[in-house]
Amino acid sequence: MTDPVTLEPQGPIGEFDEKRAEAAVRELLLAVGEDPDREGLKETPGRVARAYKEILAGLRQEPEDVLTTTFDLGHDEMVLVKDIEIVSLCEHHLLPFHGVAHVGYIPAESGKITGLSKLARLVEVFARRPQVQERLTTQIADSLMRILEARGAIVVVEAEHMCMSVRGIRKPGAKTTTSAVRGQLRDASTRAEAMSLILAR
Ligand SMILES: Nc1nc2c(ncn2[C@@H]2O[C@H](COP(=O)(O)OP(=O)(O)OP(=O)(O)O)[C@@H](O)[C@H]2O)c(=O)[nH]1
Numbered sequence: 001m002t003d004p005v006t007l008e009p010q011g012p013i014g015e016f017d018e019k020r021a022e023a024a025v026r027e028l029l030l031a032v033g034e035d036p037d038r039e040g041l042k043e044t045p046g047r048v049a050r051a052y053k054e055i056l057a058g059l060r061q062e063p064e065d066v067l068t069t070t071f072d073l074g075h076d077e078m079v080l081v082k083d084i085e086i087v088s089l090c091e092h093h094l095l096p097f098h099g100v101a102h103v104g105y106i107p108a109e110s111g112k113i114t115g116l117s118k119l120a121r122l123v124e125v126f127a128r129r130p131q132v133q134e135r136l137t138t139q140i141a142d143s144l145m146r147i148l149e150a151r152g153a154i155v156v157v158e159a160e161h162m163c164m165s166v167r168g169i170r171k172p173g174a175k176t177t178t179s180a181v182r183g184q185l186r187d188a189s190t191r192a193e194a195m196s197l198i199l200a201r
């Protein structure tokens with residue numbers, strides 16, 4: 001039998017259906033044996049729905065939406081922004097993973113540069129989606145190459161996954177590091193320079 005929920009109007013792809021999220025949270029509370037109508041939980045489905053809307057806002061954004069401001073500064077050497085805090089949602093368990101991203105690129109020959117804050121905004125676009133850390137890392141690097149026509153890109157993400165610390169194997173503090181290196185940053189010496197800047201404290 002077809003699930004009646006799937007027959008409801010879907011709206012445009014990517015639209016967040018707050019009512020549906022609310023109903024799902026109410027259902028989850030029932031499934032765990034709670035009473036969603038008790039005083040303390042009455043507002044919870046609505047709160048959780050709004051929280052997910054915020055945490056998953058990147059689903060309704062494209063990298064092109066944020067890498068908008070570009071200047072021609074004639075700077076053709078590496079630009080690196082370190083320690084951009086990230087909170088994302090592991091797509092396997094819908095539990096957060098959090099840590100930092102380091103994002104660097106070598107601008108296009110033309111000197112096309114973006115604002116520094118836009119690099120952090122780019123990270124947010126991809127972090128605020130159901131993710132795996134590897135895909136988050138490569139999507140950021142690939143967007144820099146494609147949209148800024150960068151000659152090289154390097155992205156390193158270090159994160160702790162709640163699905164590894166609060167459940168399952170329960171290893172709080174374990175950090176996962178992923179990297180994506182593109183274009184000229186694959187050259188051994190350029191890559192080594194970038195990594196030493198990233199690792200410097
Ligand atoms: N590669 C990768 N794995 C992830 C990420 N986030 C979570 N995982 C892993 O996804 C895997 C899912 O494994 P399953 O065996 O299907 O699920 P599970 O039974 O909940 O696994 P355990 O966590 O080992 O209890 C786990 O090993 C998680 O640690 C990520 O960003 N990247």
Ligand SMILES: [Zn+2]
Nearest residue numbers: 090092093163
């Ligand atoms: Zn997980």
